[in-house]
Every structure is written in structure tokens, then in C-alpha cells.
Amino acid sequence: MLKMSLKWRLIATIASLVLALVLTFTAGFGYSFIFWLIFLVFVTGYFLLGTITSASEQLNFGNIDGAEKILGYTKFPKLLLKMNQAYFHLLSGMIALQRNETEKGEELLKLALETGLPTDNDKAMVLLNLAHVNYSKRKYPLAKAQLRQIKEMDVKEPSVVSKVAELEQALKMVPSGMQAMKYRGMGGRSQQRKERQDPGKTNKKDTNKHTQKKKKRKK
Numbered sequence: 001m002l003k004m005s006l007k008w009r010l011i012a013t014i015a016s017l018v019l020a021l022v023l024t025f026t027a028g029f030g031y032s033f034i035f036w037l038i039f040l041v042f043v044t045g046y047f048l049l050g051t052i053t054s055a056s057e058q059l060n061f062g063n064i065d066g067a068e069k070i071l072g073y074t075k076f077p078k079l080l081l082k083m084n085q086a087y088f089h090l091l092s093g094m095i096a097l098q099r100n101e102t103e104k105g106e107e108l109l110k111l112a113l114e115t116g117l118p119t120d121n122d123k124a125m126v127l128l129n130l131a132h133v134n135y136s137k138r139k140y141p142l143a144k145a146q147l148r149q150i151k152e153m154d155v156k157e158p159s160v161v162s163k164v165a166e167l168e169q170a171l172k173m174v175p176s177g178m179q180a181m182k183y184r185g186m187g188g189r190s191q192q193r194k195e196r197q198d199p200g201k202t203n204k205k206d207t208n209k210h211t212q213k214k215k216k217r218k219k
Contacts, residue, residue, distance in 0.1 A: 050074035
């Protein structure tokens with residue numbers, strides 16, 4: 001049932017219900033019991049598992065609209081199993097980031113971590129996305145801290161490992177506090193260099209000003 005697409009799950013649920021009702025009224029409950037059981041399994045699965053798997057597949061294919069639509073069929077996310085609740089928030093957060101809804105996406109990804117993701121790969125993926133958000137906000141220390149958290153995990157997903165390395169390299173290029181102060185003062189420094197290169201210009205200006213003052217006094 002977990003691998004069954006949403007469409008076929010819906011068809012199977014309706015078909016089992018119809019067969020159960022028909023057999024109950026024509027042959028008795030004993031003959032329809034198995035179909036009632038199948039129907040119950042699918043309904044219970046909907047409330048406990050939701051539409052996470054189907055939505056995740058659509059997101060992996062890059063179909064954001066399809067993923068959002070399918071995820072919307074999960075009407076009662078609070079009834080999901082704890083693990084599925086975490087995945088529900090994770091997928092919702094990823095969709096929000098794709099929509100450039102940064103604040104909403106960040107909040108949902110943090111909620112996914114708090115709810116409890118089952119694997120280090122999933123946790124690392126969430127932390128990596130949060131690190132990217134903090135990098136874009138210039139919260140570099142927080143981004144570095146999240147990368148350190150990822151390095152402490154048993155991450156086996158090659159794409160996550162490579163993206164962590166890329167972000168780490170980007171963070172190394174960010175100037176430190178003292179360097180940033182130097183960069184801000186580049187205008188003053190450049191002016192000082194010019195004066196050092198041609199000190200005569202500055203002296204000439206001062207001499208001209210002094211000469212003009214003397215002329216005014218004589219008049």
C-alpha cells in the first residue's frame with residue numbers, strides 16, 4: 001500500500017467499499033468480511049500515513065504544483081504517525097522554499113526537526129537547507145554551526161555531502177569581522193595611498209591656501 005500511487009489507493013478504497021456493501025446485502029457479512037477489512041486498512045492508512053509518499057515522488061520529479069496538490073489531500077496532519085507528521089512538515093517546508101516563501105519554509109523545516117525525522121540523511125537535508133537560508137540572510141555563524149551538526153551525523157547521501165562541501169567553501173570566502181572592517185574602510189585607505197603616491201599635490205593645496213590668506217591680509 002505504501003508504494004501504491006494515490007490514484008490507485010483511491011480506486012482500491014472505493015472498490016473494496018462497493019464490494020463489501022454488495023456482498024453484505026446479497027450473501028451476508030461472512031462473505032464480505034475480507035472486503036470490509038481491505039476498506040478499513042486503506043482508510044486507516046489514509047489517516048495515519050497521509051499522502052506523503054505520492055507528494056514526495058512528485059517533488060523529486062520537480063513537480064512543485066503536483067506535490068503541493070497531493071499533499072493538500074492530507075486533511076488531518078495531526079492524526080498522522082509522528083514520523084509522517086515530520087515528513088509532512090518537511091515536504092511543506094521544501095515546497096515553501098521553492099515558492100520563495102523563506103520565512104514559512106524555515107519555520108516548517110524547524111518543525112520537522114522538532115517532530116522527529118527518522119534518519120540522519122533526512123535531518124542533514126533539513127539542516128543543509130536551513131544553513132542555506134541563514135547564509136542568504138548573512139547569518140554566517142549560525143550556518144556554520146548547522147554544517148558542524150551535519151558533520152557529526154552519519155550522512156551517506158552523496159548529494160548532501162557534496163552540497164555541504166560547497167556551502168562550507170562558500171562560507172570560507174566570507175570575510176571575518178576584522179576583514180569586513182578593512183573592506184568598509186577601503187575608501188579611506190585608497191585615498192591615503194593616493195596621497196602617499198603623490199604627496200606634492202597635498203602640499204601644493206596647503207601652500208596655495210596659505211598664499212591666498214596672505215594676499216587678503218595685504219589688501
